Amino acid sequence: MASKYSLKVNGxxxxxxxxxxxxxxxxxxxxxxxxxxxxxxGEGQCGACTVLVEGRAQRSCVTRIAAVAGKAITTIxxxxxxxxxxxxxxxxxxxxAFQCAYCTPGMIMSSVGLLKxxxxxxxxxxxxxxxxxxxxxxxxxxxxxxxxxxxxxxQGGAR
Ligand code: FES
Ligand code: FES
Numbered sequence: 002m003a004s005k006y007s008l009k010v011n012g013x014x015x016x017x018x019x020x021x022x023x024x025x026x027x028x029x030x031x032x033x034x035x036x037x038x039x040x041x042x043g044e045g046q047c048g049a050c051t052v053l054v055e056g057r058a059q060r061s062c063v064t065r066i067a068a069v070a071g072k073a074i075t076t077i078x079x080x081x082x083x084x085x086x087x088x089x090x091x092x093x094x095x096x097x098a099f100q101c102a103y104c105t106p107g108m109i110m111s112s113v114g115l116l117k118x119x120x121x122x123x124x125x126x127x128x129x130x131x132x133x134x135x136x137x138x139x140x141x142x143x144x145x146x147x148x149x150x151x152x153x154x155x156q157g158g159a160r
Contacts, residue, residue, distance in 0.1 A: 011035075025054075025066055044063065048133050051111045089151040
């Protein structure tokens, strides 16, 4: 049976009706039309569906909607400020850290989550943190470079 849930998505209060078992990913994509968050494996293994829940990176495909009622959720659509990209988005563009870009929203959300927890992570910490995000195009080295670049920009006061 469907129930009503209140969420705060990208700073906006929203109410959705969904089965308690529904995944946060399906609600974001199908009810709220936020299709930037991608479906990859559906099993918590690839990271394509990563969003922030209360500022922490979380796999939305294995997060039930009932578990995030009332919580603040940020998706890739909520990162930019107007026309200005988030420093992590900008760094991905500058470093050319994508090819097909299917993994990119999840990579960026995981990276934003990492930089919230650790402002200046080492290369090893970045690699470790993004281990659960799979890129089939082999762009990991450029992604790590982008995260390092973003960390510098953010320390310089970009955000
Ligand atoms: S789609 Fe969620 S981790 Fe793969
Ligand atoms: S850029 Fe294609 S999967 Fe990562």
